[in-house]
Amino acid sequence: MSDGRRPAPARGRPRDAGRDVAILEATLLVLTEVGYDRLTIDAVAARAGVGKPTVYRRYPGKAALVAAAVEHRVPGTPPATPPGDLRAALLLTVRWLADQIAEQEIGLLGALFTGMRNDPGLAAEMRRILRRDEAAMTEEPFRSAVESGEWLVPGAAELFAEIAPAVIVHRLIFAGRPCDQPFLEHLVDDVLLPLLQRR
């Protein structure tokens, strides 16, 4: 939404764009490290090598800062999938997805959990980002699959986006178990493939 940039001051010293990105990247770092509620502006400023007023000059508070940081975040691109082998493509995508969630997104999901209670705007923003990432994620494996002449149930991409992240997050958070290779193969062979290729 608002990125903290004013229309046209045009007078006096302009803001340092380098500090802009330093603040956002530091926010993401702190967010993934300690979670949303333990994130403090002081910690972000220190990590960014920046004074605290420099942060407050750009964002009114924690919610806006985190929203801007998540917005700024460039999601990793899913790996290119080999054409002609749907199982391998799904396995590759699911492994990449599990790594992404385990390494980065847990902090974002925690922010979503925490922030949605008091700041619905932040929650909506984060959901928008997550949808964007998921869309980018589901595009690749199914495009190559369809190109290979593979038959898939209609709405396969949506079904995948609905189930795969859910099950992975459920295992990581609620079960507290890692998404190792046997689990991912189970997910692909016993859940995803039967659903996507069902006729």
Place this chain on the structure above:
Amino acid sequence: MSDGRRPAPARGRPRDAGRDVAILEATLLVLTEVGYDRLTIDAVAARAGVGKPTVYRRYPGKAALVAAAVEHRVPGTPPATPPGDLRAALLLTVRWLADQIAEQEIGLLGALFTGMRNDPGLAAEMRRILRRDEAAMTEEPFRSAVESGEWLVPGAAELFAEIAPAVIVHRLIFAGRPCDQPFLEHLVDDVLLPLLQRR
């Protein structure tokens, strides 16, 4: 784990069991209302109609209090399912599950998200509770289904417990959309039934 009860004081005024449950129930109430991190001991004490030292006499801090409250919580019992109609049974169970999660468990999941960062013990405790609840949940519909001579894939109960809560939570939290009737029918017809009856 520890429920804050001493072995055998046997002398002096005994602790009031009524206050015990009042504290735990107030904790659950506040937890579902404001979430884990915004839960304060003062609020719990006030809600329970109890002095703050009375809480601290029983639990050393927030983590132990929440753990005990979640332990004490009696999970709602899933509705009895009609035999001979697996689809109706699943639909009933899934609807009940969605209501449970939307009404109560979101606070618990938030506590899990928050607590796992600084208090692994609390996280483990909450996972144990969640497993217990899920076990109680999956027991009913599949017992009646098997009794009716319905054929199910081996490990059907585990598969259900792995997928249904995950997809429901994903929709509620990440997508921010309600689990209305069309969604639940989609979940049962397009995901659960095909997987459980696959041969």
Place this chain on the structure above:
DNA sequence: AATTTACGTTACGTTCCAGTTTCGTTTCGC
């Protein structure tokens, strides 16, 4: 009755963090 402990109330001191202000310095546009 004496003792021991729980209880509520109230009042603390502490810590953490938010958000602001001040000040001296730096960097830009004009």
Place this chain on the structure above:
DNA sequence: GCGAAACGAAACTGGAACGTAACGTAAATT
């Protein structure tokens, strides 16, 4: 060069919540 605004450092105020201690009272054991 001059003014305006950003910058870092630091100090500051205020609030919220923690956890503890002190008091008088209530309830149990012996």
